[in-house]
Amino acid sequence: MAAAGADRTDKRRLGVFERYLSLWVALCMVLGLAVGKLFPGLTDAIRRLEFGEGSQINLAIAVLIWLMIYPMMLKVDFTSILGVGKRPRGLLVTLFVNWLVKPFSMAFLGWLFFKYLFAPWIAPAEADQYIAGVVILAAAPCTAMVFVWSYLTRGDPAYTLVQVSVNDLVMLFAFAPIVTLLVTGASNLTVPFRVLLYSVVVFIVIPLALGSLSRAVLLRVKGPEWFEQKYLAFFHPVTVLALLATLVLIFAFQADNLTGRFLHVVLIAIPILIQVYLNSGLAYGLMWLLRVPHAVAAPGALIGASNFFELAVATAITLYGPESGAALATVVGVLVEVPVMLSVCAACNRTRGWFAGFGEGAAG
DSSP: OHHHHHHHHOOOOOOHHHHTHHHHHHHHHHHHHHHHHHOHHHHHHHHHOBSSTTOOOBHHHHHHHHHHHHHHHHTOOGGGGGGGGGSOHHHHHHHIIIIIIHHHHHHHHHHHIIIIITTTTSOHHHHHHHHHHHHHHHTSBOOSHHHHHHHHTTOOHHHHHHHHHHHHHHHHHHHHHHHHHHHHHHSSOOOOHHHHHHHHIIIIIHHHHHHHHHHHHHHHHHOHHHIIIIIIHHHHHHHHHHHHHHHHHHHHHTHHHHHHOHHHHHHHHHHHHHHHHHHHHHHHHHHHHTTOOHHHHHHHHHHHHOBOHHHHHHHHHHHHOTTSHHHHHHHHHHHHHHHHHHHHHHHHHHTGGGGTTTOTTSOO
8 A cells, every 4th residue: 555655646747848848849840940941041051060171060060969968978877887787687678679679670660661651652762861860860779868767767767877878888889880781771871981980979979978077077076966966957958958959950951841841750750659669668578577677677668769869860960961851850759759758658657566576676
């Protein structure tokens, strides 16, 4: 009875920004479309700004992405990985689904839907772009929002941190090869590997290194209370504003595509939704079969479902341009992220009893 009472009283809530993220995205979409249509000269001038000649990395997008990713990396504690040997099964399931199932299943779904099932409505060149976009999206496991989903399912915060930290390390080495392999294999596009490496360095290596260094120095000099309550708290509104500004720019760059391709937005969302439920269900089921505690199993399922959409959007823009179909596909991932992930959270919470016999202290 006590546990049941705790379930009834522990009603966890998202913050205003996270709860209404889909609304903010929609508003940014409207504003971005207006800017793109009403101020085409300004939009084109911003589009031409590059982070280094020939890099194909848009300067405005790069700055905004750093303002989003750096605060995320501040939360990653790589020393937490040292204790993972005590409970390896949850981490192994997470790595299996994220790196051996998720990108490959998304490539297959993209190829199936865009090349064949949606062929009457999507031209072959557009299909290739959309495949590239959804592959890039699936090859980037979520970092920041996972902590929100873990909180909503009463996940083990320390173990969630381990899962995120290890995924970030794997992403340093696996993201570029997997994207290259699957995009070239499932579509007729080529991936400029040098440009992709630039993207990895700019959007993963640099912010990860700066975040790790800042975390180590500031925790030692200022202490954990100041770091958590002052430094991280300062960056939360910065991250929110940077995300919204990035979306406005992306939708401005995509103004012509979006106004003429609303049906395509709906079609792109379908394989993304299938992929989310497929991979979250697979991870959750494997956790159950391996008797992993719910506090580890639920965040693991959510990591398998969600995406590091900030990185995906930046990479798609870098590789194929801000007005490309690949960038559009990653933006659709942002549109569906929150409502879909909330439904996965709700499913995990409703099925908590399935894991009752495993015990939160069991080896996982």
